[in-house]
Amino acid sequence: MEPGKKPVLFLMTCLCLLTMLLAACGGGSSGPSSTKASDDKQTLRYPVVGDPDINTFDPALVQDTDSNFPIQAVFTGLVTLDANLQVKPQLAESYQQSDGGLTWTFKLKPNLTFSNGDKLTSEDVVYSINRTIDPATKSSVSGYLQLxxxxxxxxxxxxxxxxxTSLLAPDPQTVVIKISQPAAYFLQTLSYPTSYVVNKKLVEKYGAQWTDHVEEGGGAGPWKVEKYTHNKGLELVRNDAYYGAKPQMKRLSVIxxxxxxxxxxxxxxxxLDxxxxxxxxxxxxxxxxxFKETPILTIRYIAMNYLVKPFDNIKIRQAFALAINKDLIVQSAMKNAFTPSNHVIPKGMPGYxxxxxxxxxxGTQGDANKAKQVLAEGLKxxxxxxxxALPPITLTFYPRNQNFKDALTAIAQMWxxxxxxxxxxxxxxxxxxxxxxxxxxxxxxLQMWQAGWNADxxxxxxxxxxxxxKGQDYNQFNYGQNKMQDTSAQLDVQKKLEQADQEQDATKRMQLYNEAEQQAINDVGWLPLWQEKVQYLVRTNVQNLSLNSQQLIPPDDWSKIYITQ
Structure with missing residues (x-):
């Protein structure tokens, strides 16, 4: 102890420390105190992958989870998905369909504004959707709006x-969207950021660099941008003009x-928090x-380009798939953090x-003998x-962490x-x-690469x-878009998918998807590896922070999160 301190003071200090420790242990993840900290302490430091920067801050272009996190905090659309992935009105106050499901009419909430106070009307909504589809925007994910x-x-x-024509704004509070076919999933597609509303004034003023100036009022979500420093992070502050339940925290630092x-x-x-x-x-x-653990709707897989040798042969693709013991990979390299899988549709999703x-x-353990057999047939x-005699083969991937790199290295060793x-x-x-x-x-x-997909x-x-x-943005491995021996079977899968998309009978619809998925797996359209869970740590003084199975925080759920003393 420091010189000059009296023993009684030391004893009192020890008792205070003991009391604090007991409170912390008994409180678990709810934190050492239930007393909300002052407003100047209401800051959350949250990390995303930016290597060296996030891929985009433009809702029309986003295709990865890490870019999506700050976009979801700053921008909103007509509808969103809640913590249980159920569609919930967002900018829209209500919606209805007519014309046999081909016309959707949305009524906007009153007095909507962007974060800088600019009015947000139906014209902004139709402009934003049209902008994403417009080829000048160069969106590789505009297909979410293909309906x-x-x-x-x-x-x-x-x-x-x-x-x-199909995007109408008959008055400032009404949006009408006409679609090409009835679809049970139309509202769900609007929950993806490609339909989120951006400020036309900023886009027209700054062009392709408009997101560098988004602090001037680019979004209408629960947070607004104070500063965007490329290669470092985003400083977000509470948007007091937000139409929904406002965040209790004052600041969100996305690093x-x-x-x-x-x-x-x-x-x-x-x-970090x-x-x-x-x-x-x-x-x-x-x-x-x-510590928290959330099962998420994410599948990691390996893709093979059907237009590149030797993966233009189905049996060679199958040999690569069967040579992998996914059980062993997950147990050893991934420390049993995930679940080995042969699926495209993850467990927990409709249609699993x-x-x-x-x-x-x-099964997920593979079959070395069958792998050798079909390889010999494929080579012939x-x-x-x-x-x-095979051409050089390269697997390209981004290592999320060392275990991830170990897993892909172990797979290469199995081959x-x-x-x-x-x-x-x-x-x-x-x-x-x-x-x-x-x-x-x-x-x-690109010949072969590792990728992942999380449910939108x-x-x-x-x-x-x-x-x-055919023609889908994410059909990057060219399934059905080739001239192989088995292309006709791939085309049959595509017809089945198009039939399922329009099928109104839910049971028959899921059966069609199941049949198409099994054939796609047989074709090694994907080589699935595992379904993920997200395990994470939250500071004990951060209350009510939980990710949903998309690894996101729904807009209004920010109002539940706060910092205690």
């Missing part, structure tokens, strides 16, 4: 706009990190106050098929005398051991991988049609 009547005409450059390992180290150094837990540290952190198998009826069909095929590893940044995969559509610029909305269409139907 809008005339989508192909605008995206293909045949017409200049859909405003006034960019290279990967999850660096987030975890920053949390340990008291620099939230962090994902790397698999390596999972067991030691499970008993830590503030418990009876689905891997290619040739296999494709005209390769042996594996030594070497079982098939005798050396696969080179190419590690790239997140933005680089997104650019590369976008560029693979209809060409052979709870419908099989978001998983199957968006990836395997």
């Amino acid at each position: 809008v009547k005339g989508y192909k005409d605008l995206s293909g450059g045949k017409v200049k706009t859909l405003i006034g 960019f990190y290279k990967d999850q390992d660096s987030m975890y180290r920053a949390f340990q150094a008291q620099q 939230f962090t994902p837990v790397p698999s390596t540290n999972l067991e030691q952190e499970r008993s830590t106050p503030g 098929d418990e009876n689905l198998t891997g290619p040739l009826g296999t 069909e494709a005209g390769y005398a042996s594996v030594s 070497q051991t079982t098939l005798g095929i050396k696969v080179n590893i190419d590690v790239v940044t997140r933005p680089k991988l997104l650019d590369l995969t976008t560029a693979t559509k209809n060409n052979g610029s 909305y709870p419908d099989p269409q978001d998983w199957l049609t968006l990836f395997f139907d």
